[in-house]
Amino acid sequence: MSKSYPRISNIFLALPCIVLEAMGSSSTGLSHNVPNVISLDGSVHEGGGQLLRVALVLSSILHKPVHITNIRLHRKSPGLQAEHIAAVELARNMCKADVRHMVKDSHELYFAPRTNLTHNEYDADTKGHGSVTLLMQVGLPLAMFSSGITQFSLKGSTNTFNAPSLDFYTNAWDPLTFKFFGTNMEIRDIRRGFFPKGRGHVYLEVYPVQYLRSIDLTEFEEIVTTWGRAVCTPDIKIDTVDIMGDIAEEYLLTHHPEAYEKIDILRDQLRPFEAHGNGSAIYLFAETTSRAILSAGLTVQKYRGFNETAVQVAKEFSNLLKTKVCVDDYMQDQLIVLMALAKGKSRIKTGNITLHTKTAIHVAETMSHAKFNIVDNKDGTHIIECDGIGLENKLIDRPYV
Ligand SMILES: *[C@@H]1O[C@H](CO)[C@@H](O)[C@H](O)[C@H]1NC(C)=O
Numbered sequence: 001m002s003k004s005y006p007r008i009s010n011i012f013l014a015l016p017c018i019v020l021e022a023m024g025s026s027s028t029g030l031s032h033n034v035p036n037v038i039s040l041d042g043s044v045h046e047g048g049g050q051l052l053r054v055a056l057v058l059s060s061i062l063h064k065p066v067h068i069t070n071i072r073l074h075r076k077s078p079g080l081q082a083e084h085i086a087a088v089e090l091a092r093n094m095c096k097a098d099v100r101h102m103v104k105d106s107h108e109l110y111f112a113p114r115t116n117l118t119h120n121e122y123d124a125d126t127k128g129h130g131s132v133t134l135l136m137q138v139g140l141p142l143a144m145f146s147s148g149i150t151q152f153s154l155k156g157s158t159n160t161f162n163a164p165s166l167d168f169y170t171n172a173w174d175p176l177t178f179k180f181f182g183t184n185m186e187i188r189d190i191r192r193g194f195f196p197k198g199r200g201h202v203y204l205e206v207y208p209v210q211y212l213r214s215i216d217l218t219e220f221e222e223i224v225t226t227w228g229r230a231v232c233t234p235d236i237k238i239d240t241v242d243i244m245g246d247i248a249e250e251y252l253l254t255h256h257p258e259a260y261e262k263i264d265i266l267r268d269q270l271r272p273f274e275a276h277g278n279g280s281a282i283y284l285f286a287e288t289t290s291r292a293i294l295s296a297g298l299t300v301q302k303y304r305g306f307n308e309t310a311v312q313v314a315k316e317f318s319n320l321l322k323t324k325v326c327v328d329d330y331m332q333d334q335l336i337v338l339m340a341l342a343k344g345k346s347r348i349k350t351g352n353i354t355l356h357t358k359t360a361i362h363v364a365e366t367m368s369h370a371k372f373n374i375v376d377n378k379d380g381t382h383i384i385e386c387d388g389i390g391l392e393n394k395l396i397d398r399p400y401v
C-alpha cells in the first residue's frame with residue numbers, strides 16, 4: 001500500500017504561478033501533469049470530510065502536495081462547504097500552501113505546502129453550524145509539528161451532530177494524547193455554540209512536540225472513575241438536565257452497577273454569556289487503571305428527545321465497559337494520524353473498525369510510509385497496530401514541556 005513519494009522539489013516550488021494555473025485548469029487535473037502530487041479519491045470508505053482533513057494534515061506536515069477529487073461524494077451536499085473551506089484555509093495559513101479549487105461545492109482540491117509550519121496565532125470560523133472540533137482535527141497536529149507555541153481562536157459549533165463534541169476533546173482526547181503521545185495543549189472553552197446556530201468560541205494553545213511517542217493501549221484493566229455532564233443552554237428548562245442525569249444513572253444502576261457506584265454526573269445550566277443557541281447534551285466518561293478514557297455522548301436532537309438521548313448514551317457507555325475496549329468509536333479514528341506519525345509501534349484495542357478509521361488509515365498509508373494492521377479478536381474486538389514513521393520536528397531547537 002505504502003509508496004515512496006519524494007518531497008516537493010524546489011523546481012516545482014519555483015515554477016511561476018502562471019504555469020501552475022495553466023496546469024490546474026486542464027481537465028485531466030494537476031496530478032497527471034506534475035510529478036510528486038499525491039492523488040486521492042475522496043469517495044472511498046466514509047466518503048465525507050474525514051478524508052479531506054487527514055489529507056490536509058499529512059500534506060502540511062510531510063510537505064506533500066495533494067490533489068483530492070470526488071470530495072464528500074456520499075454526502076447530501078457534496079463538495080466543499082463553508083466548514084471545509086475554513087479547515088483548508090487554516091492549514092493553508094499555517095504552511096502558506098498553494099491552494100486551488102477552494103470554492104463552495106467544489107468536488108476537488110489541490111493543496112501544496114510552500115513553507116514549514118510556522119507557529120503564530122491563527123483564527124478560523126466555520127461561519128455556521130460546522131463544528132470547531134473538525135477545525136481542531138486539522139489544526140492540532142499541524143501545531144504539534146510547527147516551530148513553536150501555536151494559538152488558535154476557533155469559531156463554530158462546540159456541540160453538534162456528526163462531529164465529536166468539545167467535551168470529548170477536553171475530557172478524553174486531550175488527557176489521553178498527553179499521557180500516551182506526549183502532546184501538550186490548553187483548551188479554553190470561551191462560549192458554547194449548540195447546533196443549529198453554532199457561534200461557539202474556543203481558544204487553544206498548543207505546544208510543539210519533538211516527536212510523538214507511540215501508544216500501547218490494549219488492556220482495559222479496571223475502572224478507576226467515571227464522570228459525566230448533562231448540560232443545557234439558558235433557554236432550556238433546568239429540569240431537563242436533571243432528568244437526563246437521573247435516567248443515565250438509573251440505566252447504569254440496572255445494567256452496570258460497578259460503573260454506577262463510581263459515577264458522578266454534573267447537571268449544569270450554562271449562563272447566558274457562556275452559550276449561544278438553544279440546546280442540551282449528555283456526556284459520560286470512564287477512566288481505567290491502564291489510563292484508557294472511554295466516552296459516550298450526544299447532543300439532544302428534537303426527534304429523539306431528552307429521555308431517549310440519555311438512555312442511548314448510557315447504553316452505549318455501558319456497552320463500552322462490557323466489551324472492555326480501550327478506545328471508543330469517537331477516539332478510534334482520531335488516533336490514526338498520530339499513530340502514523342509516532343515513533344515506534346502503536347497498538348490500540350477497539351470495537352468494530354469504523355468507516356472513519358478505514359478512511360484515515362487509507363490516507364495515512366497512501367501519504368506516508370506508516371503501515372497499519374488489524375487483528376480480529378475472538379470476542380469481536382480488534383487491535384489496530386501501526387508502525388509509525390517516527391517523524392521528528394526539526395523546527396524546534398529545544399523540548400517544550
Ligand atoms: C524547513 O525547515 C528545515 C529545518 O529547519 C530547513 O532545512 C528547510 O529549509 C525549511 N524549509 C522551508 C521551505 O523553509
Ligand SMILES: *[C@@H]1O[C@H](CO)[C@@H](O)[C@H](O)[C@H]1NC(C)=O
Nearest residue numbers: 197235236275276277278279
Ligand atoms: C431559544 O428558544 C426560544 C423559545 O423557542 C426562543 O425564544 C429563543 O430565541 C431561542 N434562543 C436562541 C439563542 O436561539
Ligand SMILES: *[C@@H]1O[C@H](CO)[C@@H](O)[C@H](O)[C@H]1NC(C)=O
Nearest residue numbers: 243244246247305306307308
Ligand atoms: C422523561 O422522563 C421523566 C422522568 O423519568 C418523565 O417524568 C417524563 O414524562 C419523560 N418524558 C417523556 C417525553 O417520556
Ligand SMILES: *[C@@H]1O[C@H](CO)[C@@H](O)[C@H](O)[C@H]1NC(C)=O
Nearest residue numbers: 323325350351352379380381
Ligand atoms: C460490532 O458490530 C456488531 C454488528 O453491528 C455488533 O453486534 C457488535 O456488538 C459490535 N462489536 C463491538 C465490540 O462493539
